[in-house]
Amino acid sequence: MTVWVLGDQLNLEATPLQHEDHVLMIEAHEFGERLPYHPQKLVLVFSAMRHFRDELRERGYEVTYICAEMFSEGLDRFYDATPGTNLVMMDPPSHGAGERFRYLVESRGGSLTLVENDLFLTTPAEFDAWAGDASSYRQEHWYRHVRRETGILMDGDDPVGGEWNYDDQNRETPPDGWSPPEAPRFVPDEVTMEVIEFVRERYPEAWGSLYEFVWPVTRKEARQALDHFVENRLAEFGPYQDAMVRGEWALCHSLLSAAINLGLLTPHEVVTTVETAYRDGDVPLNSVEGFVRQVVGWREFMRHVYRRSMPELTTANQLDQTESLPAGYWTGDTEMNCLSETVGHVYGHGYAHHIERLMVLSNFALVYGVNPQELTRWFHLGFVDAYHWVTTPNVVGMGSFATDVLSSKPYASSGNYVNKMSDYCASCPYAVSETVGENSCPFNALYWDFLKRHEETLRGTGRMGLMYAHVDSKDDDEWEAISERAAKIRQMGRDGTL
Ligand code: SF4
Numbered sequence: 276m277t278v279w280v281l282g283d284q285l286n287l288e289a290t291p292l293q294h295e296d297h298v299l300m301i302e303a304h305e306f307g308e309r310l311p312y313h314p315q316k317l318v319l320v321f322s323a324m325r326h327f328r329d330e331l332r333e334r335g336y337e338v339t340y341i342c343a344e345m346f347s348e349g350l351d352r353f354y355d356a357t358p359g360t361n362l363v364m365m366d367p368p369s370h371g372a373g374e375r376f377r378y379l380v381e382s383r384g385g386s387l388t389l390v391e392n393d394l395f396l397t398t399p400a401e402f403d404a405w406a407g408d409a410s411s412y413r414q415e416h417w418y419r420h421v422r423r424e425t426g427i428l429m430d431g432d433d434p435v436g437g438e439w440n441y442d443d444q445n446r447e448t449p450p451d452g453w454s455p456p457e458a459p460r461f462v463p464d465e466v467t468m469e470v471i472e473f474v475r476e477r478y479p480e481a482w483g484s485l486y487e488f489v490w491p492v493t494r495k496e497a498r499q500a501l502d503h504f505v506e507n508r509l510a511e512f513g514p515y516q517d518a519m520v521r522g523e524w525a526l527c528h529s530l531l532s533a534a535i536n537l538g539l540l541t542p543h544e545v546v547t548t549v550e551t552a553y554r555d556g557d558v559p560l561n562s563v564e565g566f567v568r569q570v571v572g573w574r575e576f577m578r579h580v581y582r583r584s585m586p587e588l589t590t591a592n593q594l595d596q597t598e599s600l601p602a603g604y605w606t607g608d609t610e611m612n613c614l615s616e617t618v619g620h621v622y623g624h625g626y627a628h629h630i631e632r633l634m635v636l637s638n639f640a641l642v643y644g645v646n647p648q649e650l651t652r653w654f655h656l657g658f659v660d661a662y663h664w665v666t667t668p669n670v671v672g673m674g675s676f677a678t679d680v681l682s683s684k685p686y687a688s689s690g691n692y693v694n695k696m697s698d699y700c701a702s703c704p705y706a707v708s709e710t711v712g713e714n715s716c717p718f719n720a721l722y723w724d725f726l727k728r729h730e731e732t733l734r735g736t737g738r739m740g741l742m743y744a745h746v747d748s749k750d751d752d753e754w755e756a757i758s759e760r761a762a763k764i765r766q767m768g769r770d771g772t773l
Contacts, residue, residue: 301349313483418572441561513562519697601768637674647675724761
């Protein structure tokens, strides 16, 4: 049996690698042209695969590494050389991928056995047993269930510290003059430099900058990144996890999601390391719990909700939103400080943190009226940690409220939220305190217009009562001005003059 290792399964501890010593890896290049993927994402995946190949060989595995246009071509070459080979692979999380690979293998005379994917903390069977026949899910319930089942951050039957979450301590903004500890940078080695040159030449349409590539591409570097985070950034991660600061793309965020999604780190070891730091007295509980929630709660939850909600999730659009993305998402050229800053982070690094993703990039697209599939495509191509299984539920479900399977209300807000959690508004040409008028913050009119346009769907939705009390307090003249301003902003978005 030969282990077929995909580009997001780069883990030496993976179960199939404990039983077999022949490995197949296929670096499929045409895939990278299906979207104008961020060049750092392409470099990250190809470089990490090549480093993993070398590490496997150093450890005595016999690795067949094929660079091909497509998986089908790679398999043709593999089966020409080794007819009838039986393959084993960890079941990939993207919908239907395992069965598609099985078909490709069987049509070339081999077989493919799909086994449990070790790179998640929980299994499909565990989630299915917990969820039963439900078709909508709440992350908080799942998160508590996993902590109880695994004992993570638990003291017996109770959560450590007596509370399940410490969000009330995790919504601070840093004081003036504060700057975060520097994020680790991993200097590209010869292998990565070769991949960078390849990506530059092969993918001229790629969207994003390759000027500064600092991501870990090996197991060793990923482990250094985890240790660096725990020692230098975790303590302040908690209180400032929702904050946004001009000129700071990383703040105290772990920047580990790409390494975890590639398999260079497992969610189990990440959570264990963080919990150990807490138990050793090195970091505060609110920071540790906030981080554990992202991994144990959100990451696992999204994987399972996606699995159970596909394929309908990809096309969901319960609000019938049809606008194209404003030009500023592609150019970063906009007077809106919040948008230009966050798009700049994505363009420059293939990354923006969770609040920038949810409350700036998704929130603005939501109130503007962007089609959820178009927004998902943009996230999918632009982020180094984006894969279909994670981007789709996050953007379609949470960011766009295109379905209510994982959220009971939309994450929509006016400019007030951005003003509260960032220093963007103070120097923005738009006035966050104004709803209509030429210089009014675009978020504001769009937000009220959004509530009005989708009143039929949203008014009865849980937790929207207060918002609709404000809607009801506005008179016809106010609504006319809001509607005009919202239409003007949409036109500016289309024209690239926002
Ligand atoms: Fe963004 Fe509005 Fe604040 Fe400007 S005023 S930074 S557009 S929220």
